Amino acid sequence: MYHRTSSDGFREIDRWDDGVGWIAHQEETGARASHAVRGEDGGVWLLDPLDAPDVDALIDRLGSVTGVVVLSNYHARDADVFANRYDVPVWVPAWMNRVVPRLDAPIERFDDTFGDAGFVVTACSGLPGAQEGIAYRSSDRTLYVPDLLSTMEMVTVDNERVGFFLPARLRPPSVLSDVSPEQIILGHGTGVFDDANEALTHALATDWRRFFQAFRKSWRDQLRAGLDAMR
DSSP, X not given: OOOOSOOSBOEEEEEETTEEEEESBTTOTTOBEEEEEXXXXXXXXXXXXXXXXXXXXXXXXXXXXXXXXXXXXXXXXXXXXXXXXXXXXXXXXXXXXXXXXXXXXXXXXXSXXXXXXXXXXXXXXXXXXXXXXXXXXXXTTEEEESSSEEOOTTTOOTTOSSEEXXXXXXXXXXXXXXXXXXXXXXXXXXXXXXXXXXXXXXXXXXXXXXXXXXXXXXXXXXXXXXXXXXX
């Protein structure tokens, strides 16, 4: 589900005016995605990143790295590698604890905003044992969801362009009803850039109604993804 060896090359997946995304392990089923986003402060913020050969050239096109942000307690990934490489801290929500012992880099705690990037982070726990922060920036309507949502084939059903992992279908976080994204970037899978708000609204409207359909389709894969993430 998730490759634990070093990446041998990345694939660019998302690009918009103020950001870029990549998948470091192109063959893994779990499709872990990383992002570099230009903040309102002009600096570049790395969201839940995984390292890959030559990915720094992709990041450096946006500007100078200001910080690395971890927004899921299962997304330590290579955050400390990047922090040490760019000589910046890893920003971790004050309410997120599991990830801190797994990071060998200076830690900066925050409540609901990291630096002057412009994002507001809302804590939620829609998956068993998980803590994650959903980040939204109203100025350009960018939404980042680390774990609850995905565009992966094993998560979506029927005509969904983005869907909830099984536990979150039963009780999606209310914060997602209060945002109107122009682009959705994700911790797993490619982002949504065409009619993103419509795609999110559709997912919210059909979440529990399609629970059993999604369960029949991929409960084994989703269980395996959850168990492998805990390794």
